[in-house]
Amino acid sequence: MxxxxxxxxxxCGNQVGCRFWDLALREHxxxxxxxxxxxxxxxxxxxxxxxxxxxxxxxxxxxxxxxxARAVLIDMEEGVVHGILQGPLREVFDSAQLLTDVxxxxxxxxxxxxxxxxxxxxxxxxxxxxxxxxCDCLQxxxxxxxxxxxxxxxxxxxxLSLLEEEFPDVCRIVTAMYPSAEDDVIxxxxxxxxxxxxxxxxxxxxxPVENQSLVDIVNKISLMSHNAKxxxxxxxxxxxxxxxxxxxxxxxxxxxxxxxxANLLLNITSSSRFEGSLNMDLNEIAMxxxxxxxxHYLVPSLTPxxxxxxxxxxxxxxxxxxxxxxxxxxxxxxxDPKHSLYLACALMVRGNVQVSDLRRxxxxxxxxxxxxxxxxxxxKTGLCSVPPVGHTHSLLALANNTCVKPTFMELxxxxxxxxxxxxxxxxxxHIDGMEQSAFSxxxxxxxxxxxxxxxxxxxxxxLIPDAPRLSIAR
Amino acid sequence: MSxxxxxxxxCGNQVGQELFDVxxxDARDVHRKxxxxxxxxxxxxxTxxxxxxARAVLIDMEPKVINHxxxxxxxxxxxxxxxxxHFSQKxxxxxxxxxxxxxxGPRHRDAVEELMRRxxxxxxxxxxxxxxxxxxxxxxxxxxxxxTQCLRDIYPSSFVxxxxxxxxxxxxxxxxxxxxxLTLAHLYQLxxxxxxxxxxxxxxxxxxxxxxxxISFSDINRVIAHQLGGVLQPTLTPASCGAYSRHPVGIDWxxxxxxxSAGRSRSLSAGSFNTSLANLLILRGxxxxxxxxxxxxxxxxxxxxxxxxxxxxxxxxxxxxxxYEKSATLVSNSQALLRPLDDMVRxxxxxxxxxxxxxxxxxxxxxxxxxxxxxTSLEQxxxxxxxxx
Numbered sequence: 001m002x003x004x005x006x007x008x009x010x011x012c013g014n015q016v017g018c019r020f021w022d023l024a025l026r027e028h029x030x031x032x033x034x035x036x037x038x039x040x041x042x043x044x045x046x047x048x049x050x051x052x053x054x055x056x057x058x059x060x061x062x063x064x065x066x067x068x069a070r071a072v073l074i075d076m077e078e079g080v081v082h083g084i085l086q087g088p089l090r091e092v093f094d095s096a097q098l099l100t101d102v103x104x105x106x107x108x109x110x111x112x113x114x115x116x117x118x119x120x121x122x123x124x125x126x127x128x129x130x131x132x133x134x135c136d137c138l139q140x141x142x143x144x145x146x147x148x149x150x151x152x153x154x155x156x157x158x159x160l161s162l163l164e165e166e167f168p169d170v171c172r173i174v175t176a177m178y179p180s181a182e183d184d185v186i187x188x189x190x191x192x193x194x195x196x197x198x199x200x201x202x203x204x205x206x207x208p209v210e211n212q213s214l215v216d217i218v219n220k221i222s223l224m225s226h227n228a229k230x231x232x233x234x235x236x237x238x239x240x241x242x243x244x245x246x247x248x249x250x251x252x253x254x255x256x257x258x259x260x261x262a263n264l265l266l267n268i269t270s271s272s273r274f275e276g277s278l279n280m281d282l283n284e285i286a287m288x289x290x291x292x293x294x295x296h297y298l299v300p301s302l303t304p305x306x307x308x309x310x311x312x313x314x315x316x317x318x319x320x321x322x323x324x325x326x327x328x329x330x331x332x333x334x335x336d337p338k339h340s341l342y343l344a345c346a347l348m349v350r351g352n353v354q355v356s357d358l359r360r361x362x363x364x365x366x367x368x369x370x371x372x373x374x375x376x377x378x379x380k381t382g383l384c385s386v387p388p389v390g391h392t393h394s395l396l397a398l399a400n401n402t403c404v405k406p407t408f409m410e411l412x413x414x415x416x417x418x419x420x421x422x423x424x425x426x427x428x429x430h431i432d433g434m435e436q437s438a439f440s441x442x443x444x445x446x447x448x449x450x451x452x453x454x455x456x457x458x459x460x461x462x463l464i465p466d467a468p469r470l471s472i473a474r
Numbered sequence: 475m476s477x478x479x480x481x482x483x484x485c486g487n488q489v490g491q492e493l494f495d496v497x498x499x500d501a502r503d504v505h506r507k508x509x510x511x512x513x514x515x516x517x518x519x520x521t522x523x524x525x526x527x528a529r530a531v532l533i534d535m536e537p538k539v540i541n542h543x544x545x546x547x548x549x550x551x552x553x554x555x556x557x558x559x560h561f562s563q564k565x566x567x568x569x570x571x572x573x574x575x576x577x578x579g580p581r582h583r584d585a586v587e588e589l590m591r592r593x594x595x596x597x598x599x600x601x602x603x604x605x606x607x608x609x610x611x612x613x614x615x616x617x618x619x620x621x622t623q624c625l626r627d628i629y630p631s632s633f634v635x636x637x638x639x640x641x642x643x644x645x646x647x648x649x650x651x652x653x654x655x656l657t658l659a660h661l662y663q664l665x666x667x668x669x670x671x672x673x674x675x676x677x678x679x680x681x682x683x684x685x686x687x688x689i690s691f692s693d694i695n696r697v698i699a700h701q702l703g704g705v706l707q708p709t710l711t712p713a714s715c716g717a718y719s720r721h722p723v724g725i726d727w728x729x730x731x732x733x734x735s736a737g738r739s740r741s742l743s744a745g746s747f748n749t750s751l752a753n754l755l756i757l758r759g760x761x762x763x764x765x766x767x768x769x770x771x772x773x774x775x776x777x778x779x780x781x782x783x784x785x786x787x788x789x790x791x792x793x794x795x796x797x798y799e800k801s802a803t804l805v806s807n808s809q810a811l812l813r814p815l816d817d818m819v820r821x822x823x824x825x826x827x828x829x830x831x832x833x834x835x836x837x838x839x840x841x842x843x844x845x846x847x848x849x850t851s852l853e854q855x856x857x858x859x860x861x862x863x
Contacts, residue, residue: 001537002565039538137564275538277691278646279484283568287612288648291830343830344648356689359677362644374824379645380569383691466820467827470849472857 001039001060002139002272004282005131006071006265007159010105010112010152012177013145014073014080015254020144020262021069021089022243027266030389031274037064040273044070045092046134057134070134072097072127074159076116076151077104096130099123105150109191110431110438112154113198118433124159125166132167139272140171140282142265143203147195148179148188157198164202171283173268174203175261178333178407180212181414187424189414190439196411197442200449204286206297207264208404210333214257217241220329221256221306238390239306263388264300264332267396270350271384277355280348280382288380289344289400294449297404298346300332301325301397318353318393322361325397326369333407340403341460342371346380351393353383372456373464402460405453412446419443476597477516477706478590479530480621482607483567483614484539485639487532488691490606491543492699494518494528498553500707500796509793512708518553519596526553529596531589532560533621535567535578535613559593561585567612571653574616576839587624594629602633602666604706610641610650615657622664633666637702640672640814649831651822656840658815659848662855669705669805671698672814700796704803709756709789749862750775750808754787758801759794777862812859819852 008017028041037047039060047058049065058065069092075081078100085093099120105112132138141163145156163172176199179188199206221239240263241256271280290296303324324330325347326338349358358381371378388394418424419439428434481490494517501513518526528547532540532555540560548554561582567574594600603625607614618636625634638657641650661668676697680689684697755770771782795801825831826845836842 139565275542277488279536279538279566281536281566281568283566283570284612284647287568287570287831287834290834291828293833354688354690355694356677356681356686359642359644366644374828374830375648377643377645377821378648380648381646467824469820469823470846470853472850472853 001043002137002282003043003070003135004140004142004269005128005135005138006044006069006142006144007074007128007163008071009074009143009145009156009159010149011075011077011080011146012149013143013152013156014075014084016144016175016177016258016261017071017073018080018084018087018089019243019255019258020265021071021092023259023262023266025067025092026243027389031386035064037062037067041067042136043269043273046070066091068092068094069097070131072099072124072131074099074124074151074155076101076112076155078102097127099127105154106427107148107185107187107191108150108427108431109154109157109194110428110434112150112152112156113158113194114154114431114433116151116155117158120155121158121162125162128159128163128166132170138167138170140173141167143172143174144261144265145174146177146179147192148177148183148185149191152177153191153195157195157202160198160202171204171286172202173205173207173282173285174199175207175209175265177261178208178210178411180210181410183211187418187427189411189418190424190428192411193415193446194438194442196408196449197445200294200296200445204296205290207268207300207398208297208333208407209261209264209300210407211257213332213334214260216329217260217305218256224306240302240304242390260302260332264302264396266388267302267348267350267394268398270386270388271348271382274384274386276382276384276386278381278383280346280380280384284380284382285346285398289346289398291343291375291400292452295343295400295452298398298400299335299337299404301330301399302332303330303395304391305330318357319361319364321393321395322347322365325395326365333404335401335403335407337399337401337403338369340370340401340405341457342369342375342378343400343402343456344375344378344380345369345400346382346398348382348384348396348398349393350384350395351387351391352385353393355383358383370460373459402453402457405450405457408446408450408453412443412450415443415446475516475599475601476519476529477601478593478597478603479517479528480590480603480605480618480625481530481532481543482605482618482621483534483611485608485611486606486614486618487534487539487543489637489639489695489698489702490530490532491547492692492695493606493702494530494547494553495550496696496699496703496796497707498526498550500703502552503797506793509708509791515598516601516706516708527556528553528559529593530555530559531586531593533562533586533589533613533617535563535574535617536565537562556593559589561589567616569610569647569649569653570612570834570838571616571619571656572835572838572840574612574614574618575620575656576616578613579617579620583620583624586621587628590625590628600629600632602635603629604635604637606637608639608641609654609657610639610647611653615653619657619660619664622661626664634664635667635669636661636665637669638671639698640670640674640818642673642677643814643817646673649825649834651818651825652831652835652845654818655822655848655852656845658855659851662851669702670811671701701803704756704758704795704801705754705805707758707791707795708793709758709791711787711789747774748809749777750785750806751777751780751862752785752787752807754789754805756789756791756803756805758791758803759798760792760800762790762792762800809859809862812856815852815859816856819849819856823849 045067145152607618
């Protein structure tokens with residue numbers, strides 16, 4: 001069994017991370033009835049007995065003493081991390097896992113990446129090493145940060161390149177929160193594009209999440225739960241936005257949105273934690289969904305968003321769950337995959353679902369989904385027998401689809417609008433180590449990426465014949 | 475004579491466990507003592523306490539499936555796996571044949587060979603090995619190919635019969651066609667015989683013949699185990715003179731077409747009859763001695779350069795198999811696999827033409843040249859089978 005380490009950077013990264021740990025504890029408490037520290041728990045938590053010598057590490061199989069998250073928390077302001085340490089999750093983190101400063105990055109990627117990146121390089125590497133050493137077999141780093149600010153975006157991407165340098169064989173999956181067009185941070189396009197270059201070059205997979213999509217999902221659920229019609233009452237703890245049953249007693253403003261992202265992470269790791277008839281390990285995700293090294297942006301889509309409380313209503317049909325996964329309302333970025341081109345698609349199913357259900361739905365949905373010519377049956381499937389809390393089954397779809405192109409083009413446009421006027425550039429350029437070339441190179445990187453997607457898109461309309469086969473001499 | 479089964483990867487370990495279950499309950503449920511003894515001797519060994527332990531080596535690069543199979547076996551109460559007969563690591567092969575074949579295989583070679591040796595030592599007489607694996611993933615396919623090569627090197631006089639499960643055509647693993655092509659090209663040179671089950675076909679059996687509504691992988695694996703058991707359980711062959719044949723598989727599959735074939739290339743779609751090179755028909759249960767099998771000797775079924783009486787083997791066992799009063803199993807070396815094989819190569823080739831995913835394989839040590847070699851091998855196989863007439 002393998003372990004993963006979560007590295008949460010910046011305000012957004014830490015808020016999402018915090019929700020993740022809360023929900024992870026809830027999920028394991030739900031499944032782990034005997035209080036034993038099992039393999040599943042050990043994938044994200046250490047078990048520590050303070051009475052034991054030598055750090056007190058406990059092996060798998062014993063009773064749960066104190067669970068400590070396999071995490072590194074980094075923020076250049078103190079507010080969020082201190083909030084976590086004063087909250088109900090304080091026991092889950094060791095002070096050695098934290099790195100904070102006081103002044104923040106002023107929404108400036110260069111401050112995060114270069115100033116703090118250099119100042120704290122050794123400290124960060126030490127903390128990462130420590131976390132890795134506690135792992136028997138470290139498989140993956142999950143990095144969580146936003147793109148639009150200064151710390152998450154700048155320092156987060158610096159951490160990403162440190163991870164590649166220090167742990168080249170460990171998979172790097174980044175959950176990146178992209179700002180909406182209406183974002184109130186004026187320089188967010190700069191920060192995002194500068195960060196994107198790093199993601200393209202150093203990440204194995206990126207799960208882009210757009211704030212606006214999260215807002216839409218929260219509103220949708222809100223509407224459902226205020227709908228007093230009989231048969232429409234939601235099971236409160238089953239919503240993908242709910243933190244109920246977790247450690248934290250009250251929900252704070254962004255909690256609902258952050259819970260969605262936390263659920264994404266729980267689902268993506270479910271098959272490597274729990275048993276199933278068709279396991280899907282984390283290293284299989286990159287292998288199957290990334291046909292070309294830079295095209296590693298995967299559109300996540302989660303269903304169901306909630307389950308209905310009324311037991312007289314038959315359980316939402318399984319097939320509906322599959323259809324929903326391909327509807328725009330369940331995606332975590334605003335894009336239109338059905339009208340773009342699928343390069344590959346993974347379906348991670350949890351709960352009481354069998355292979356025939358999977359086959360039936362793939363056959364049903366396949367005709368309406370355009371796949372690239374050389375990957376007509378490009379499905380990667382996984383069946384995990386343990387469902388999420390409050391559900392009998394769930395589905396996470398990860399699509400490598402050219403529909404990310406418009407999202408990136410929009411980002412590039414917002415960047416260019418500012419860059420043409422050299423607006424706010426001086427804030428960046430006066431940072432030690434920051435050159436104007438960083439801007440132009442990041443822009444080129446983004447354009448090259450868009451071009452690659454564009455190239456593939458162009459094949460969509462054309463009927464590509466089979467490649468001529470090798471002819472064998474008789 | 476004994477057979478050592480090697481279960482590789484998730485599929486291999488899941489199918490293997492069902493296979494031993496079928497064989498054990500078939501062997502034990504029967505009133506024919508000789509059949510039972512031969513079967514148990516072939517697939518199990520008895521511990522000092524009288525328990526049956528499977529003659530099996532379980533290999534996987536991650537532990538969950540092996541743990542599950544071992545505990546499922548133990549729960550049956552009738553048989554179990556040896557406590558130390560397994561090898562696993564912490565992290566799987568990531569669906570990457572190159573990771574399995576170039577990295578995991580060599581890295582763990584010594585440990586695996588040691589396990590094999592110990593199992594072989596428990597056999598009074600070793601007939602051979604049956605590696606069970608899928609072709610779609612990384613461990614079964616990659617490590618499985620590597621292990622097959624090791625078996626070949628170390629035990630040159632024992633047979634190696636590979637049982638392969640082919641994935642659903644509509645995809646379980648995106649790079650399944652690459653993994654399959656690499657596996658088949660290598661096994662062709664290494665294996666004595668390759669027995670194939672396709673998930674699509676077995677799925678149809680479950681839905682259309684068995685009328686199972688919600689088909690699970692357990693159902694699929696049980697059908698495979700039943701069919702495989704039907705092939706491997708003891709039988710009386712013409713050569714075994716009234717006793718159960720000592721070899722579970724005794725056909726000489728190594729046939730070569732006569733040279734100087736004069737312009738006989740046939741296209742796949744020529745609506746041709748499925749021509750056979752050789753067929754093995756196994757009858758079990760009631761009325762085996764009076765069954766009419768003439769149809770199987772019809773020369774129209776066979777390629778023109780093999781006489782039917784050489785091409786057809788007929789084995790019988792009066793003992794009913796797995797609670798079926800009468801059952802028949804047909805193992806066929808024919809053009810039946812031509813279409814699926816060609817489809818697999820076509821899809822893999824299309825993907826290769828765009829070089830998609832190749833960087834994932836190169837990372838672990840397989841080059842584009844290696845891919846080309848494998849494609850060439852398989853095109854030759856396809857060509858040879860297409861030309862059968």
